[in-house]
Amino acid sequence: MLEKNKIKLNNIYALLVVVVLAMPLVANNYVLNTFSDVWFYVIVCLGLNIVVGYAGLLDLGYAAFFAVGAYTTAILTTTFDMNFWLTIPFAMLFAGISGVIIGGPTLRLRSDYLAIVTLGFGEIVRLTARNLEITGGSSGIYGIERPFFFGIEMNGSIHFYYAFLMLAFLAIFVSFRLQYSRLGRAWQYVREDEDAAEAMGINRVRVKLSAYVIGAVFGGVAGSFFAVKMTAISPETFMFTQSILILLGVVIGGMGKIPGVICGAFILVLFPEIFRFVGDMRLLAFAVIMLIIMLKRPQGLWPSRLG
Amino acid sequence: MSTLDIFFQQLANGLILGSFYSMVALGYTMVYGIIKLLNFAHGDIYMVGGFVGLITLSLLSPFLGAGWAGILVAMIISMILVGLLGVLIQRIAYVPMLSAPRLSILITALAVSMVLYNFVMSMTSGEYKAFPVDLGYEGLEFGNVFITYTQIILVSSTATLMLVLHFFISKTMYGKAMRAIAIDQDACRLMGINVKTIIAMTFFVGSALACAAGVMAGVYYGSIHFFMGFLIGLKAFTAAVIGGIGSIPGAVLGGLILGLLEAFGTQLPFIGSEWKDVFAFAILILLLLFKPTGLLGKTEIERM
Amino acid sequence: MLRKSFLVLISLSLACVLTAGSSFAAGEVKVGIMIPTTGGTATDGKDMESAIKLAVDEINASGGLLGKKIVTTTGDDACDPQQAVAAASKLISEGVVAVVGGYCSGATLPTLKLYGEANVPIVIAASNSTALVGANPGIGFMINSTGDAQADTAVALFKSAGVKSIAIVHMGEAYSEDLASIAKQKWEAAGNKVVAYEVVNKGEQDFSSLVTTIKSKRPDAVFWTAYYAEGALLIKQLKQAGYRGTIAIGDGSNSPKLIEIAGKAAEGVYCFSNPTVDYLPAAKTFAADFKAKYDVAPGPYSTLSYDGMKLLADAVKRAGSFDADAIKKALQATDNYEGIAGPISFTDKLTLARSNFVTLQVKDQKWMLHQ
Numbered sequence: 001m002l003e004k005n006k007i008k009l010n011n012i013y014a015l016l017v018v019v020v021l022a023m024p025l026v027a028n029n030y031v032l033n034t035f036s037d038v039w040f041y042v043i044v045c046l047g048l049n050i051v052v053g054y055a056g057l058l059d060l061g062y063a064a065f066f067a068v069g070a071y072t073t074a075i076l077t078t079t080f081d082m083n084f085w086l087t088i089p090f091a092m093l094f095a096g097i098s099g100v101i102i103g104g105p106t107l108r109l110r111s112d113y114l115a116i117v118t119l120g121f122g123e124i125v126r127l128t129a130r131n132l133e134i135t136g137g138s139s140g141i142y143g144i145e146r147p148f149f150f151g152i153e154m155n156g157s158i159h160f161y162y163a164f165l166m167l168a169f170l171a172i173f174v175s176f177r178l179q180y181s182r183l184g185r186a187w188q189y190v191r192e193d194e195d196a197a198e199a200m201g202i203n204r205v206r207v208k209l210s211a212y213v214i215g216a217v218f219g220g221v222a223g224s225f226f227a228v229k230m231t232a233i234s235p236e237t238f239m240f241t242q243s244i245l246i247l248l249g250v251v252i253g254g255m256g257k258i259p260g261v262i263c264g265a266f267i268l269v270l271f272p273e274i275f276r277f278v279g280d281m282r283l284l285a286f287a288v289i290m291l292i293i294m295l296k297r298p299q300g301l302w303p304s305r306l307g
Numbered sequence: 308m309s310t311l312d313i314f315f316q317q318l319a320n321g322l323i324l325g326s327f328y329s330m331v332a333l334g335y336t337m338v339y340g341i342i343k344l345l346n347f348a349h350g351d352i353y354m355v356g357g358f359v360g361l362i363t364l365s366l367l368s369p370f371l372g373a374g375w376a377g378i379l380v381a382m383i384i385s386m387i388l389v390g391l392l393g394v395l396i397q398r399i400a401y402v403p404m405l406s407a408p409r410l411s412i413l414i415t416a417l418a419v420s421m422v423l424y425n426f427v428m429s430m431t432s433g434e435y436k437a438f439p440v441d442l443g444y445e446g447l448e449f450g451n452v453f454i455t456y457t458q459i460i461l462v463s464s465t466a467t468l469m470l471v472l473h474f475f476i477s478k479t480m481y482g483k484a485m486r487a488i489a490i491d492q493d494a495c496r497l498m499g500i501n502v503k504t505i506i507a508m509t510f511f512v513g514s515a516l517a518c519a520a521g522v523m524a525g526v527y528y529g530s531i532h533f534f535m536g537f538l539i540g541l542k543a544f545t546a547a548v549i550g551g552i553g554s555i556p557g558a559v560l561g562g563l564i565l566g567l568l569e570a571f572g573t574q575l576p577f578i579g580s581e582w583k584d585v586f587a588f589a590i591l592i593l594l595l596l597f598k599p600t601g602l603l604g605k606t607e608i609e610r611m
Numbered sequence: 612m613l614r615k616s617f618l619v620l621i622s623l624s625l626a627c628v629l630t631a632g633s634s635f636a637a638g639e640v641k642v643g644i645m646i647p648t649t650g651g652t653a654t655d656g657k658d659m660e661s662a663i664k665l666a667v668d669e670i671n672a673s674g675g676l677l678g679k680k681i682v683t684t685t686g687d688d689a690c691d692p693q694q695a696v697a698a699a700s701k702l703i704s705e706g707v708v709a710v711v712g713g714y715c716s717g718a719t720l721p722t723l724k725l726y727g728e729a730n731v732p733i734v735i736a737a738s739n740s741t742a743l744v745g746a747n748p749g750i751g752f753m754i755n756s757t758g759d760a761q762a763d764t765a766v767a768l769f770k771s772a773g774v775k776s777i778a779i780v781h782m783g784e785a786y787s788e789d790l791a792s793i794a795k796q797k798w799e800a801a802g803n804k805v806v807a808y809e810v811v812n813k814g815e816q817d818f819s820s821l822v823t824t825i826k827s828k829r830p831d832a833v834f835w836t837a838y839y840a841e842g843a844l845l846i847k848q849l850k851q852a853g854y855r856g857t858i859a860i861g862d863g864s865n866s867p868k869l870i871e872i873a874g875k876a877a878e879g880v881y882c883f884s885n886p887t888v889d890y891l892p893a894a895k896t897f898a899a900d901f902k903a904k905y906d907v908a909p910g911p912y913s914t915l916s917y918d919g920m921k922l923l924a925d926a927v928k929r930a931g932s933f934d935a936d937a938i939k940k941a942l943q944a945t946d947n948y949e950g951i952a953g954p955i956s957f958t959d960k961l962t963l964a965r966s967n968f969v970t971l972q973v974k975d976q977k978w979m980l981h982q
Binding site: 052058105108109110111112113116117119120121123124127128130131240244247248251252255280281283284286287288290291295298299300 | 343421426541544
């Protein structure tokens with residue numbers, strides 16, 4: 001019976017993959033753009049899921065990593081005329097470094113204090129971007145050139161749809177591999193019982209730091225692509241509310257569960273769009289639905305493993 | 308103005324701003340102390356408080372005028388109403404979640420915050436509402452330092468409310484029960500304390516205080532809007548953490564310190580006022596690194 | 612079971628969004644409106660939307676555009692860059708021939724690239740950061756003067772008022788920082804001093820420490836470059852702290868709400884603004900019609916929005932087709948189009964050729980034209 005269900009489920013997954021791959025054949029620009037956003041949030045939510053879901057570290061400043069990636073690409077392509085693809089390793093590097101900077105000092109802190117410190121770091125990054133000359137101040141950086149992919153200029157919704165879709169697949173793959181890796185099990189152990197984990201010879205500091213760094217790298221890469229998709233970035237995009245939104249996606253879907261997190265990202269982007277027909281009340285409708293979901297399913301939408 | 312004058316004026320500015328932070332931080336810290344919940348909707352309660360205050364004041368002003376008497380009555384009525392709203396939110400959103408993972412309750416609090424925020428936004432269509440009071444600028448002058456009567460009344464009423472709270476918590480039976488629940492809920496239940504009622508009461512008191520701060524902000528600054536709770540909620544949370552979350556004197560202290568940090572932050576040498584929030588957050592982070600439980604927080608061994 | 616129901620839920624929402632595309636009726640032509648209808652600037656945004664719809668009604672009543680009826684569709688940019696991009700791509704997908712709108716400069720900025728790639732002209736009614744000029748791929752037509760023109764007006768006023776040193780305060784977003792930095796440049800180029808250049812955060816209520824800092828530097832004038840809500844609080848607190856110098860504010864603060872919130876403190880405050888209904892003889896009927904239709908007085912950017920829509924219609928008529936290139940060409944060739952807010956022609960950078968800024972002053976709790 002179980003085996004049969006599994007096959008069925010796999011069929012459904014395969015069908016979904018075909019659907020998302022073929023979607024640009026039928027969908028218009030708006031739908032493609034909306035779904036590029038969905039894949040984008042899938043990537044960042046999976047990144048945050050590593051920090052929050054796998055390692056159990058509350059992070060209220062995740063937008064900072066995403067900002068570091070976006071700004072790195074924006075500055076390198078505009079001020080230094082660098083090729084977009086070459087900026088990605090730099091974005092990953094700088095995001096990773098910021099992960100160490102944020103992760104390092106916070107390792108001693110209890111979860112609630114961790115929340116405020118990560119929040120503080122997030123705000124510091126945003127305000128620094130707002131105040132510095134090189135980041136373009138409040139107007140941010142605009143006129144970021146579209147990248148070329150094997151000679152094709154990526155200037156249509158369809159290009160970014162596939163770019164973000166591929167990145168999302170990559171993020172899902174990496175998340176799966178991580179979850180069942182040695183490191184993934186160590187995260188789980190540290191999350192469930194830090195002291196016991198340490199007693200079993202797990203290097204607590206290294207394990208927690210690697211969660212921050214890997215989570216940050218996800219955000220950094222997503223940020224890079226975000227910058228070229230938007231062609232203009234400004235500090236307003238990296239406000240506290242952005243971090244909250246990403247966290248919402250992770251928890252609504254069911255943190256620590258990859259299909260759950262993907263589901264969360266879908267809700268995050270699609271619901272406010274679907275509610276456009278209610279006009280000014282659309283965000284209220286979205287908020288009420290969020291509340292109902294949390295009350296009905298405190299563990300997140302995706303059901304826990306049955307049996 | 309001499310440097311000394313500036314110092315005293317900024318000191319006064321910081322303490323006034325800080326007393327607002329303290330009032331809101333108290334609600335954060337009380338709720339945290341008793342059910343270990345970071346109530347992110349608290350800033351929005353402050354905002355709703357401002358609006359309820361505006362409505363009651365405009366209903367009352369034909370009878371009592373928009374002077375201090377009207378403001379006082381309006382404030383008391385709105386404190387009761389918003390206190391009840393706090394209890395209602397607790398009943399609807401937090402009671403069913405008590406056994407859920409802690410992060411889920413946190414997200415529920417965020418969802419409640421979004422509901423309140425978007426509700427008021429829809430109701431006011433995002434407009435700023437002016438408070439129909441004009442209290443004038445008369446005040447006392449100490450050398451070059453100028454403090455208006457409104458400011459004096461404001462700070463003294465905050466102090467009064469905090470003293471009442473202090474008395475309530477340290478002397479009354481309810482206050483003692485509150486403190487006992489923060490230590491051990493199960494033991495309290497066994498001792499015959501009605502835990503549910505006391506938790507509801509904590510929400511009532513915390514929300515009423517935030518409402519008082521919201522009404523005062525409306526009266527003092529002269530306008531209210533749907534997102535005024537966002538920034539102050541963030542700041543009050545910070546203040547509560549600086550003081551040691553869960554500690555009531557800590558919240559007051561944290562609020563005042565944060566207010567002072569910000570006031571003197573605009574006066575930073577070499578770098579401009581645009582860095583004042585970076586400065587405040589950097590101090591917060593440094594403080595937590597050296598004293599991970601905040602200034603007056605108790606170290607406790609925690610299992611997550 | 613549960614999993615399946617979630618998959619169904621997701622597919623349903625997929626279907627919902629997929630079918631949210633365009634529906635076209637023959638004999639109709641679609642024009643997009645991009646403004647914030649949610650968030651803190653929703654009031655001004657909706658006001659602009661109402662004005663544009665009023666213009667559309669008038670055009671339709673007099674036979675439509677090239678024989679077709681205009682229908683509008685609104686994209687909510689929420690004054691946020693990310694949402695603006697979503698709104699713009701929604702408008703483009705719905706097949707609009709052109710867009711009118713643009714309130715927050717920061718939100719309008721990233722959409723220009725999209726409109727450029729889709730070749731959809733946009734008449735920008737309010738946004739006026741100079742950053743927009745550089746980012747414009749030849750499709751944005753700005754009918755509000757830019758920060759440059761406003762800063763000139765400000766410098767002229769300060770000079771005539773005998774001001775020697777000023778303090779500038781902005782709010783750390785695209786529009787107000789742009790205006791602040793241009794004003795600083797121009798004021799210093801004229802050989803004067805900027806003694807303080809400060810920033811406040813959106814949503815803050817207490818500016819007392821900033822006021823103390825400003826007061827201690829003794830500027831002859833304070834120039835606030837952002838929006839009315841925080842502006843009103845700043846004015847009030849400056850006066851409360853005993854500051855008696857000149858106070859001036861930018862066009863984003865031009866609102867009756869400013870006076871309502873600041874009360875007596877607003878008396879004597881200068882505002883540089885595009886002309887609002889009260890000072891435009893040509894706008895009398897517009898104001899009356901607006902009031903009759905919506906039962907509120909038209910707000911600060913209503914005249915420009917109305918003109919933007921009418922100008923677009925005029926350009927389409929001159930072009931004789933709905934082809935984007937033809938419309939762009941016609942818009943560019945606009946020669947002193949008589950709008951209710953004044954004549955419109957464009958520079959080669961597609962900004963308004965003349966400065967439309969006037970100086971207003973609060974007298975007896977009302978905005979009056981300052982001579």
